[in-house]
Amino acid sequence: MxxxxxxxxxxxxxxxxxxxxxxxxxxxxxxxxxxxxxxxxxxxxxxxxxxxxxxxxxxxxxxxxxxxxxxxVPGERADTVSCGPFVVVDAIARKTQLLDVLESVFPEQWDKILDLATYMMMTENNVMQYFEDYGYHHALFNESNFTDSTIGRLFDNMNIKDMDLFIRAWVKMHADKDIYISYDSTNMNCVAGNLELAEYGHAKDNPDLPQVNMSLGYNQTGNKPLFYSLYPGSIIDNTECEKMVERAKYYECENMGFILDRGYFSIKNIRYFEKNGYDYILMTKGNARFVQEAVEECQAILRNGYTNYIEEHELYGMTLEKDLFGTGKTEYVHVYYDGIQAEKDKIIINGRYKKMDEIMEGKVQRKTQRKEDVKAYEGYYKVKFDDNGYLFAYQRKEKKIKEMVNKVGYFVIVTSKKMDAAEALSIYRDRDAVEKTFRMEKSYLGFDVFRVHDTEKLESKVFISFVALIIRNEMYQALKPMYKKNRKENTVPKVIREYERLGITKLSDNKYHVRYSLTSRQKKILGAVGVTEKDYMDKVNKIVQALNES
Known part of the structure; x- marks a missing residue:
């Protein structure tokens, strides 16, 4: 190197x-x-x-x-080589049958794909130019270290047909019947290249950069990422919903329900789910007419009663049965009231009005004449101009404030399947798994920004990141029990750094050796992902033998 x-x-x-x-x-x-x-x-x-x-x-x-x-020009491997990441990823890939599917679909490329996925996960980085340095210091699935030129050829040779074949096999293995799929999307910014999918859209971060949108289907029942898709950055979540259902049908998913946030809410989408026979649990938007009517119907009962208290979620909830679309089919409208959140929202509203009062007072002091300068506030204030056209008085619209205050703390979930309010909310709140998975993709795999120059390489790179996502998610699930006992010491990033320290060293005989036995802590974090001390030593001894013979 x-x-x-x-x-x-x-x-x-x-x-x-x-x-x-x-x-x-x-x-x-x-x-x-x-x-x-x-x-x-x-x-x-x-x-x-x-x-x-x-x-x-x-x-x-x-x-x-x-x-x-x-x-x-140093040798092919460093004097100290980290083996922990290889051993852990190998164990996870075998346990989940990820290795079997990769070897079957990519017989000539699976080892490099796993190496790059491990690199993304360990370095929290997707810049391929620096993989060679990583490979110099780490045990690899591939027989030898490789350069960014080799990676470029790998990306060019991977095709969408094979990637799709992998996803199809993966879904078939991990999408049993009667499960819920959490579905969400996010955007990744682009800082270089000429990508067909890169368009200016509705990015939360760096809105001045073009973006590519990525959606993810997550098996909430089995806690595994199932499939993903890329689409142009200008397309909003709501309009992509039908494509998502078509994708589930394409992968032959049956008897499934979808769990979606309010970004996907529309009457059109609900009808589309029902037409295709999929159940759904959908957070609604507060401005929908049937949502407002449902809140008004339940308001007095939820705010003043105690029989509808849901202890596990510390709020109130009740369920209404409605034929929302006049089709004769019953939908279940679950209305909730969170008193603690309501008080927080009231404080926010009061703070917002206090700030607007100061702005309006400033306009009076400056003798504002242009009505356009107060137009943005007319929904909240009654304003008066004197005979000379100067703003001289303003008054809050108390009815407007009362309406806003009366709405705070309420939210509504609609389900196609009969269930009570507690069950619907429990299932919906479990969907934070897909949000955590996106956080892994963007924060821990370096995909807040795409760094590729053509669409073909983008497809290959995102596919490998999906493989990395499967592995890291499996690690996250395996470490959960330890994390619950000690949230400071057992986070995934911290445990990954400890896996990194497990390695071998070249001594004066110019051969690699395992210098230390595993500590109690190391045995625990390896055991969490199914690696015993014997498993670890067997794998490392094979790595030592291979490097010493090379």
Whole structure:
């Protein structure tokens, strides 16, 4: 493995700071977007900053500026090689049959796919240029270390047909009948490349960057990611819902229910679920007419009674049976009142009005004349202008405030299947598993930003991240009992760092050795994922033998 001397930053570069380091992008050109009516830069990743602010170049830099001076040429493996991540991922991949499916679908590529998935998980990074350095210090599934050029060829040779075949086999193995699938989507920003799916949409973070949307189906009953899909960044969740149902049908999912947040709520989507025979548990939007009517019907009972208290969730709830669409089919409308949340929301409303009062008073003091300057506040205040056209008085619309206060604390869930309010809320709140999974994808696998330059590589990279997601999620589920006992010491990131420390060392005989026995703590965190001390030593001894013979 060749290490290159760091270089000075070229001109026209921008930096993007992430958990795994600061990455450098070169602005190649600026293009005008007639759609957005503004100019947008086209950038390419050229490397990463070291601790001194110098650029560690990647292949893109070499293509543009030529190769810098080589610093040194060490051996194929470091003197100390980490084995823990390999042993743990191997155990999880075998237990879940992930390894079997990968070997079957990708007979020539499965080992590199698992290595890259492990790299993403261990480094919380998706920048492939630095895998070679990772491989230098870690045991690998592949026989030898490999470069970013090899990774580029791997991405090019992987095709959507094989990826889809993997997903189909994975769903068949882990989507038993009578389960609920939590479904959600998120957006990933793009800082370089020319991706067909990258469009400007409704990003919560970095809205000035184009994005690609990713949706995920998660088996809430079996606690496993099932399938995913990519779609253009400008498409909103609500309109993608039908495609999601079609995707479940395509993978031959039967007798399933979908659990969805309010972003997917619409009468059209509910009808579509019912037409295709899928059950659903759906959080509603408060502005829907039937939601407001249901809240009004239950308001007095929930706010003043105690018989509808749901102790496990510390709130009140009751269920109404309604034919919402006049089809003769009964839907179940579950209305909830959370008094604690209601008080918090009242404080927020009062604070908001206090701030608006200050703004309105400022407008009076400045003798505002333009009615457009107070138009945004007319929904909340009655305003008066004097004969000269100056704003001189304002008064809160008390009826409006009362309506807002009366609505706080209420929320409504609709289900197609008969169940009581407690059961519906318990199932819905368990869907935070899919939100945690997206957090894994963006925070712990480095996918808050895509760093690829064409759509084919994007598909391959996201597929490998999905494999990493399966592995990390399995680790998360396995460590849950330990986490509940000690939330500080047994988080997944902390345990992963401890797996990293399990390794072998080259001694004066120029051979690798296991220098220490496992500690009690190490035995526990390995045991959590199904690896006994004997399993660990057997695997590590095979790694030692292979490296010593190479």
């Amino acid at each position: 060749i290490h290159y001397k760091p270089v000075d930053l070229p001109e026209r570069t921008v930096t993007v700071r992430t958990k795994s380091g600061t990455y450098v992008y070169l602005t190649q050109k600026v293009e005008y977007s007639s759609k957005l009516k503004c100019s947008r830069p086209k950038r390419i990743a050229i490397g990463k900053l070291n601790e001194k602010g110098m650029l560690i170049p990647n292949q893109n830099y070499f293509d543009l500026y030529g190769k810098p001076v080589e610093l040194d």
